[in-house]
Amino acid sequence: MGLDEKTERVYRVLLYLADAPVNRIAEETGIIRTSVYHMLEHLISLGLVSTYTSRGTKRFVAENPNKIKSHFEQRLILTERIIPELQKEMRKTSSNSEIKTYHGKEAIKSLIEDALDTKERVILSIGSSKELLQFIGGKFGYGHRRRMKNILARSIRLEGDEPVSNPRLNQAKFIDKNTDFPGYILIYDKRVCIILFEKNGLGFVIENQSFSKMAKSIFELIWKNYTP
Template sequence: MSEELKQAGLTENESKVYLALVDLGPSLAGQISRKTGLHRRTIYDTTEMLIKKGLVGYILKNNRKLFQASNPNRLLEIIKEKENLISPLIESLQLKYLSTKEKEETNFYKGKEGLKTVFEDQLNSKEILILGASPKAYEVLQFYFKWYDKSRKEKKIKAKIIATDKKIKKIPLSEIKYLPNKYENPVAVNIYDDKTAIILWAKEPIAIVIKNKEIAAGYKSYFELMWKIAR
């Protein structure tokens, strides 16, 4: 129980003294000292802190203090008081955090699991533009794209895809156009909302995701230009 009380915000000595008083009932400092193994001076300091927290009270009997534990429900009240105290702070921090998140970000991802994070982020968007779709994507992530395309279809997220390999076809909710093979490139660019994901489809894939409205708008303009050229 001592460990749980520490997690609730009590110090080690406070936990020992409170538990001792629950066991002993109203007790003198000397009795608490013998029960806990703590020095009497420490008992007085600790009970003073517990009194301030409302976890311990005392009665005077023959001019001597008998300490007693308060109802354990007081522990819940302390936690609620802390929640009430910290809630406005959390709200303030959350606003600052969200305002920071609105600013541009650049995140790097490596490996198959990192790439899955990138594609799952795209499932929160309205439309995805893919420049340079490669069959290597299916080689690297294999069955993952079946789940991804199914999820995208369920969420009704459309995609426009520019590829060089005509083996890429019949992808749900997707328009596909093709460029000549001479434009084949291991790097693909996925544009969605205000984000641009630059993906290198290597054996150990790498992705850079840039959150920036101007950069995303620039890549969208370039995509639309290539879309007109593609067949």
């Protein structure tokens, strides 16, 4: 329902009673009267409870539970309208360069997942995909979601990695498996993501147009000049 346990209990009791003063609700729920008042005020603000006065006593009435759905639908509509506006403001105020640090394997997964928002629909990578998956604890659906979004992956991998499937969306070249490369690099749009396979995981995202162009040029240089 989106309410805390005690507030939900108050609402359920009032649904059962239909109409009651605060002391009766407190008695039925086992929650102190002052707390029940605060919870009822919150429920009133959500449109789930209404109130009236009869013979000098304030009474509370439970409204239809369908109003819960209406309330959250309205919040969703508001959120969908506000988020794009906030993102525009964030882009206006952000600087041309940004460096973010990620600690921990779950954060590394989040860093990788962010690549699926690429505008160019191409993700370049350097490193062993096999070692990356072993490091973060196995597959987590990234490849499937990338293919569903029709994003091309161009990879410089290490020998021993899985062979490429679906060549329309996967292109790969394999370098010597003995190459000392204890990490993974993702390059897309104006971002360069560096993942280090050490301790619990450390990642960096550098967002800079010039740095990204330089990284893409290095990738293409390796790609064009590599001969197995």
